[in-house]
Amino acid sequence: MSNHQTTSEKSPKKNLGTESDIVNLILEDHKSLKRLIKVMKDSEKHRLAERAEAFAEFAPLLVAHAKPEEQVLYIYMKQDEDLREGGFEGDVEHQLADQLVEEIMRTDDEDLWSARVKVLAELVEHHIEEEEEDLLPDFKKESEENERRFMGQKFLLLKTKLLEQGGLETPHESRILPRSEEKH
Numbered sequence: 001m002s003n004h005q006t007t008s009e010k011s012p013k014k015n016l017g018t019e020s021d022i023v024n025l026i027l028e029d030h031k032s033l034k035r036l037i038k039v040m041k042d043s044e045k046h047r048l049a050e051r052a053e054a055f056a057e058f059a060p061l062l063v064a065h066a067k068p069e070e071q072v073l074y075i076y077m078k079q080d081e082d083l084r085e086g087g088f089e090g091d092v093e094h095q096l097a098d099q100l101v102e103e104i105m106r107t108d109d110e111d112l113w114s115a116r117v118k119v120l121a122e123l124v125e126h127h128i129e130e131e132e133e134d135l136l137p138d139f140k141k142e143s144e145e146n147e148r149r150f151m152g153q154k155f156l157l158l159k160t161k162l163l164e165q166g167g168l169e170t171p172h173e174s175r176i177l178p179r180s181e182e183k184h
């Protein structure tokens, strides 16, 4: 990763440096997701209410991260012979996470809720690890920096759109806490 500043760009806009490289944008998102995962998966250390709060923050963030990742990065990967399988693997893991999020919304039993949130946290943690260790380095090898910056701009655009309209009003908002918590 180079910190090399390009002065050849026409516009001095903030996001045209390496920070708009899609890889860096993805890594930034992962930091926030990982912070919440830590709370969600540890039922010894964190009370249910705390974990529910973390989940409430996590669910829309996950959508706003995963959808642009699928629509910009995985699509690119699926068109490259060497990266294709990784792109599909990403899609499948996202689908599993989506399903779990939906199920968590519909879960009333506290222990079942807790178990599902834990599994979701572990699944996404593992997925993020794979992206950081394999998928992103492989993608970086096969792509050009200007492509990655262009993709980064698309990623940001989609993410902003999702955060503005879609991401926050998906089923996530309707049911965040297990029913017993909602009563208090």
Ligand SMILES: [Fe+2]
Binding pocket: 066, 069, 090, 094, 127, 131
């Ligand atoms: Fe992903």
Ligand SMILES: [Fe+2]
Binding pocket: 026, 030, 065, 069, 128, 131
């Ligand atoms: Fe990711």
